[in-house]
Each structure stands twice: as structure tokens, then as C-alpha cells.
Amino acid sequence: MSAAVDAPPRRAAWRVPRKALPQLAALLAILLLDRAVSPQFFHVGLSGGRLFGSLIDVLNHGAPVAMLSLGMVLVIATGGIDLSVGAVMAISGALAASLADSHPLPVTLGAALAVGLVCGVWNGLLVAWLRIQPIVATLILMVAGRGVAQLITEGRIRTFSSHGLAWFGGGSVLGVPAAVVVTAAATVLTLALVRGTALGLMVEATGGNARASRLAGIDTRAMTVAVYAWSGLCAAVAGILAAADILGADANNAGLYLELDAILAVVIGGTSLLGGRFSIGLAVVGALIIQAMNTGILLSGLPAEFNLVVKALVVLAVLLAQSPRLKALGLRRPGARATGATP
Amino acid sequence: MNNRNRLPSVTLAASALAMSLLGAAAARAEGLVVGFSQIGSESGWRAAETTVTKQDAKKNGDTVKIADAQQKQENQIKAIRSFIAQGVDGIFLAPVVATGWHQVLSEARDAKIPVILLDRDIDPADKPLYLTAVTSDSVHEGAVAGDWLVKTVGAKPCNVVEIEGTVGASVAANRKEGFDDEVKKQPNIKIIRSETGDFTRSQGKQVMESFIKAENGGKNICAVYAHNDDMMIGAIQAMKEAGLKPGSDILTVSVDSVPDMFRAMIAHDANATVELTPDMAGPAFVALGAYKSKGTVPPKWIETKSVLHTSADGDLQQVLDQKKDLGY
Structure with a gap:
């Protein structure tokens, strides 16, 4: 689109909305479509001290993929990809559910997060030190990780009754579901870490041209390990949220194919798979677009056979709306000067 | 061409049947050795099926050898061949897919080892190659x-x-x-x-x-x-x-x-x-036992009960x- 992101942060602040326009418009369009198929879509009430409504469902169920996309967007920005996040979710969920009833909450959470971090560092070392292509390096854990999770749960659905861990599924802060609060907090933290410091620039530089960045004094290996570690950590949080949601760990299905949803969220958010510039906020918007679509399909009462086709068409429309070539064709007359002037 | 090829195979099948009937009279009623080619343990139900099969065998005084195929047909085919080589009394098969069993089941038939399908059925064309199928409806x-x-x-x-x-x-x-x-x-x-x-x-x-x-x-x-x-x-x-x-x-x-x-x-x-029910093996053991001791040929399909709780x-x-x- 444009090189506006490389401008100093203060000037970028007011430029962000224009860059985000296609995604925000898509989200709005899908929400309005949801409203059309289900008149009570925007109704938000209270049930048991918790906000209750379809819009809340979108946020609540979008949380795991949004969590994954927080890590994925950084990995993709370095030119990598992390296929293992779904399996890491399954591992951390399985561990959390197995420990929840016998250990205090901090130990449970600590262990689940630590295992995610270890998985992430493992991926990072394979990519940064052993120079294995990211898609291959993370494929190893994607396949093996689910097996590890199944070993932890012994192949069955491991349920738990600990109220501490269950809070992440059924609890709330001022009525907002816990999963949404956790994801929002993680988004703010990621933004602060990455955009509040020079880290974001270094990640972009690593993805843009690793060799030049190294010569410029950026420790690209450390950057690579760090982004995969962050991705593992985010996946572990997503795993905890998923396990808390159903009060149990389902090693066979938890996080299954969610790595693809996370990649899709990042791509919808306008980040190129080739690495370089990225947007954390828009990746989260991408995750919400995906979930708004899923929830809408469920509410529409459309026969189940149509789900994937509808989803594919909507994704196609969103991605087409972002296509620079198409934009050049469609907006030449009235908006040509506005878009053309940006770079 | 086709017809001429068919004739020997029919006589072969007939003689195989006669031989197996002769052999059946001599077989022991108890202490059967059964090979069970299980799909895997992808769900809790399947894990329970494996456990129940072991329990059934123990109860009857039979021996069951379980091969976990990890969702792969090639592993199941290997397992069946190894069961044939070991000369088991019967083979239980929970087929991962419906097709592609003709060759290996023909080998089992030639070795006169009865095959019983558990939980899932296979291509109807292969009906003559197995003794019976125990499935739910x-x-x-x-x-x-x-x-x-x-x-x-x-x-x-x-x-x-x-x-x-x-x-x-x-x-x-x-x-x-x-x-x-x-x-x-x-x-x-x-x-x-x-x-x-x-x-x-x-x-x-x-x-x-x-x-x-x-x-x-x-x-x-x-x-x-x-x-x-x-x-x-x-x-x-x-x-x-x-x-x-x-x-x-x-x-x-x-x-x-x-x-x-x-x-x-x-x-x-x-x-x-x-x-x-995870107890698909129970009726299979009964059918196999009767077939081995008395030569009773069970119906092609044994339906398990769907009990309401x-x-x-x-x-x-x-x-x-x-x-x-x-x-x-």
C-alpha cells in the first residue's frame, strides 16, 4: 500500500486509520450482514453478571485466534511462519487441565506458559541457529506436538473442576468475559513492547533484509528466536483459554487448524507473508473478521454444508478489497489523487 | 477370458471352505489366539473398545494380539499379514477405510483364517472375504x-x-x-x-x-x-x-x-x-468360537444393541x- 509506516510514530498515528480502512470496512460490513441475518445480533444483555449477546460471542470466541495472531504477526514480519501454534495450544491446554486440580493456580498457569515458551524457543533455535526453513522447522512441532498433548491427556478429554482455571472461560471483569480481557491485555502489552520500543523496527528490518540488518548491528538471530518464543507464549495463553472454555483439555481437537486461521487473520490484516512491515492491531481485527463470519454463519441457520463455501467467498472478497492492483483500477477516477499521493 | 479365470477361483474357494470345515472340527473351543488390527486411539471410544476387547479375551481365556495402525491402512495390511504368518485362529479388523482390502483379505482366506470386521463395514464387493461384521446401526x-x-x-x-x-x-x-x-x-x-x-x-x-x-x-x-x-x-x-x-x-x-x-x-x-457400545469384540468372540468349534456360519451382519440410558x-x-x- 504505502510506506507511511516508516514515518515517525507521531505522524503515523493519524495515518493508521487510512491504512486500516479496508479491514475496518470489511469488519463493519460483516457485522451488518450478521445483523441482517439475525435481528438481535447487536443486543447485549447481562446474564449471571456477564455481558451476554452475539457481539460478545464474537469477541469471546475470537480471543484464541486473536491471541495466536499476536505472535504469528511478528513471526511473519521476520519472513517466517509458525505452523505449530495449534499443537502448542493443545500441549499447554493439556498441561493446564492436568495440573489444575492438584496444584495451585500460579503453578498451573506458570507450567502451561513455560511449556509454550519452550516450544517457541525450540522453533526459534531451529530457524535462527540451524537455518531450517521456518515452514519445515515448525511443521515438526505441529505434528509431534499434538502427540505430546495426547500423551499428557492419555488420549482422553481431561476435565477439571478448579475454579481458578475455569475463571478464564466463564469469569469476567466488569461484565467483560475473561478471555476478552486477557486478549485485550496481551494486545496492549505486545503493542507496548513492539511499538513502544525499537523492537518493532528491528523485527521489520529482519524481515525486510536480514543481511543488511545484521550489518547495521541488529542481532537478527536473537530477534528471530524472540518472535518465535513470543508466538509460543501467545499460543500457550490461547491454549489455556480454549481449555478453560470447555472445562477440559481435548488434545485431539484443541487448536486444530487454528494455525491456518491465525495466518489468515494476519494476512487479512494486510501483513505480507514475505515479511517486513506488519500491523498488530489489524491482525487482531482480522481475527475478529473471521469470528464474526463464523458466528454469523451459525446464526443464519444456513445448512452446515454451505459454511466453508460462504467463508471462502467472504475471505476472497476481503482480500480482493486489499489488492493494490484492483484498487488502482477501481479508485482511479475520484480517489486517484488521495491514494496516489500517499507514497 | 474372464469366465475361464473365474472357474478355478470358485473351486478354490469351495475347497477352501471344505478344508476349513474339516479343520474346524479339530479346533479347540477355548484358548483362541486372535489378532486385532485396531485403527488407533483417536477417540476415547476407540480406546475403550481396545480395553474391552482385552477384557473379553481374558474372560474367555483367549489371547488377543493388538496392533495399533495409527490411522493408516498400510499399517493394518502389514498387521494382517503378520497375523497370517503367525497362524492365528482369527483376525478382528476395525477397517480405517472401506476400500483396498481385497488382496490382503484374500490372503487371509487362502490361509483359512476367518476375518471379522468390528465397528465399520467395507466395500460390499468383498463380502465373501470376511466371516461377519459386528457394527452398530x-x-x-x-x-x-x-x-x-x-x-x-x-x-x-x-x-x-x-x-x-x-x-x-x-x-x-x-x-x-x-x-x-x-x-x-x-x-x-x-x-x-x-x-x-x-x-x-x-x-x-x-x-x-x-x-x-x-x-x-x-x-x-x-x-x-x-x-x-x-x-x-x-x-x-x-x-x-x-x-x-x-x-x-x-x-x-x-x-x-x-x-x-x-x-x-x-x-x-x-x-x-x-x-x-465399545464391546464390538464380545459378539465377535462368540461368533468366532462357534465357527471354530462347530462350524456355525454366523449371519453377515451382527448388529450391536443401541441401549437408551x-x-x-x-x-x-x-x-x-x-x-x-x-x-x-
């Missing part, structure tokens, strides 16, 4: 669930929502067909919504949440039917979180009878579940105690 399972609902609601109007299994899975299609046909006969029962929950708890929960929102906070819903218990357990959670009482505000009926469903029924959160049953705790250590 998943259309019937749906019908049993539908019948329970019809009897429970009586003449009252009732709106049903259905949480389907994975799109394209034959079990899902069959359980839907059986249930839908049963309730369609009743003018007072209507299936108002139907969506897929992919057989998982988290999808089942998400689908139920959307049903509740789309149907006036759940007030329009009288009953839920889920194609398996796991999706229903998710749905029960969704109902609770929406402030509804599953089991009384909204009736529940699902299929499988996993231990967690018994826990839910004991807690009065669920009403009924149709059992898909409801929250009104007095023996829920006993059934749960039996089931909980099977590996579900």
Missing part, C-alpha cells in the same frame, strides 16, 4: 433418540435444535436420518435449527450459544439433539452460561454414552443418551463405575 441410534423425545414430550409442541457431527461423516448423516425420520412423523415436534459441531465440545458449545441467541434467549427451544455426547457436554455448558437449566428448561438427548455424560445425567444436567435410570452410578476405567 447408526440410523437406528438416531431413531432411538428420536423415539425417546417423541415419548417424552407427548402431545406438547416442541421445537428441537440439532447439533450435527462433521459434515460428510457417514455416522453424522445416519444419526441425522434416523432421528429426523422419527420426529417428522409427529406434527407437534419441529426441528427448527441444525448446524455442525464437528463432534467436538468447543464447537458444540459455540453452536448452542448461537442457537440460544437466535431463538429468543433459548425460550423457543424445547429440546437439543446432538450427534455425540461431547458436543452435548459443550451445549450443556452453553445453556448454563446463558442462565438456562439443561435437563429441565431444555431437554437433551445425544448418542455415545461416554462417562462424562453419565456424570451430567447424575447431576440432572442431561436427560438421555443412546449407547454406542436416561437420567431416570437407577443404575447410572454403576454404569459410570464400569465405564470410567475403560479409557474413554
